[in-house]
Amino acid sequence: LFSGLEPRPSDPLLGLMTAFRADPRDAKLDLGVGVYKDEHGKTPVMRAIKAAETRLLADQDSKRYLGGDGDIRFVELLEPIVFGDALGDPARRIGIQTPGGTGALRLGAELIARARPNATVWTGDPTWPNHTPILRAAGLTVASHPFYDPRARTIRFDEMMLALGKAAPGDVVLLHGCCHNPTGADLSIEQWDAVIERIAERDLVAFIDLAYQGLGDGLDADAAGLRKAWSALPEVLLAYSCDKNFGVYRERTGAMWGRFADADTAAIARGNILALARTLWSMPPDHGAAAVRIVLDDPELAADWRTELSAMCERLGGLRQALASADPRLAYLAEQRGMFALLPVDKTGVHAMRDAHGIYMTDGGRINVAGLGIDDVAPFVDALRP
Numbered sequence: 025l026f027s028g029l030e031p032r033p034s035d036p037l038l039g040l041m042t043a044f045r046a047d048p049r050d051a052k053l054d055l056g057v058g059v060y061k062d063e064h065g066k067t068p069v070m071r072a073i074k075a076a077e078t079r080l081l082a083d084q085d086s087k088r089y090l091g092g093d094g095d096i097r098f099v100e101l102l103e104p105i106v107f108g109d110a111l112g113d114p115a116r117r118i119g120i121q122t123p124g125g126t127g128a129l130r131l132g133a134e135l136i137a138r139a140r141p142n143a144t145v146w147t148g149d150p151t152w153p154n155h156t157p158i159l160r161a162a163g164l165t166v167a168s169h170p171f172y173d174p175r176a177r178t179i180r181f182d183e184m185m186l187a188l189g190k191a192a193p194g195d196v197v198l199l200h201g202c203c204h205n206p207t208g209a210d211l212s213i214e215q216w217d218a219v220i221e222r223i224a225e226r227d228l229v230a231f232i233d234l235a236y237q238g239l240g241d242g243l244d245a246d247a248a249g250l251r252k253a254w255s256a257l258p259e260v261l262l263a264y265s266c267d268k269n270f271g272v273y274r275e276r277t278g279a280m281w282g283r284f285a286d287a288d289t290a291a292i293a294r295g296n297i298l299a300l301a302r303t304l305w306s307m308p309p310d311h312g313a314a315a316v317r318i319v320l321d322d323p324e325l326a327a328d329w330r331t332e333l334s335a336m337c338e339r340l341g342g343l344r345q346a347l348a349s350a351d352p353r354l355a356y357l358a359e360q361r362g363m364f365a366l367l368p369v370d371k372t373g374v375h376a377m378r379d380a381h382g383i384y385m386t387d388g389g390r391i392n393v394a395g396l397g398i399d400d401v402a403p404f405v406d407a408l409r410p
């Protein structure tokens with residue numbers, strides 16, 4: 025049977041991690057892996073999460089199944105943070121816990137495929153490399169619209185709008201909520217307005233991926249586009265990840281929300297969502313969501329989480345400013361947001377930086393800004409000079 029399998033290329037990011045580990049140089053820098061790192065290159069467990077885990081360990085008295093929805097209180101406590109005042113009619117909304125943002129994306133993709141098997145999902149060029157495989161795995165057709173011009177370092181907004189103007193009614197538009205991966209280029213609020221208007225007039229559906237809330241301009245600002253779409257459009261799906269903003273990556277913590285045209289559609293969608301989740305993972309894992317729930321249910325822990333998240337966000341902003349002021353070619357980095365950026369280096373340049381300086385990034389020149397300490401900025405910029 026298995027001799028019929030086609031070989032698959034290995035994930036380039038995993039290869040990069042292996043090469044980094046094998047590099048004996050002390051001064052090496054890993055800018056490849058997509059996790060937040062502090063000034064010392066560590067990805068610590070956030071203080072509030074650690075406290076919540078201690079409580080969880082002491083107080084948890086059962087590990088019986090959670091149910092298909094997962095931790096309902098976790099979902100409820102996230103809602104004001106994610107949606108603010110835009111939450112709207114509960115009868116038209118469904119929220120369920122998922123294994124990470126990836127699980128939420130897959131669940132949303134499966135729901136779309138159930139509702140309209142021949143729907144096309146439009147993704148930006150470029151987008152997170154896992155988007156297309158997830159959507160295709162659900163059987164959907166994926167089309168790409170222009171998003172970012174790597175030479176001009178700007179969003180190709182007019183071309184994006186033109187492409188969306190050609191999408192067929194019922195097609196889906198996948199949008200990054202904030203901190204675009206891999207470019208760091210986010211839509212302005214005026215651009216969100218225009219995209220939402222285009223989605224409404226073409227009868228499209230917005231599918232928003234919000235994986236970095238709080239790591240761009242702050243919790244509310246980072247959700248501003250999503251909240252506009254959620255209020256303005258009859259149907260929206262949201263894939264949400266807590267893995268970065270609560271630092272619980274390996275705990276696979278996320279949620280999916282759907283907003284539907286009316287209560288009857290929402291009820292039917294809910295049955296479908298639960299049936300799909302049952303075949304995908306049956307029930308989501310508990311630990312990460314339970315820790316997030318304990319944090320958000322306790323005003324002191326919640327405040328401490330916000331403080332620590334703000335500090336992470338400020339560190340990213342500070343690094344972007346430092347890179348921008350160190351080299352005029354990097355000035356655009358100060359205008360962009362989040363952990364990721366595309367650098368003006370080609371594959372040869374990327375390999376040369378790896379060989380000569382032990383600086384590791386993906387072949388496309390994407391860096392995780394958080395991989396730098398503030399003292400790394402000057403040598404990094406020197407290494408970048410041809």
Ligand code: PMP
Pocket residue numbers: 058123124125126127152200205233235264265266267268273276277278
């Ligand atoms: N969407 C984007 C844009 C991401 O960058 C990531 C994580 N790299 C995810 C979704 C998935 O997040 P998770 O680890 O929670 O599955």
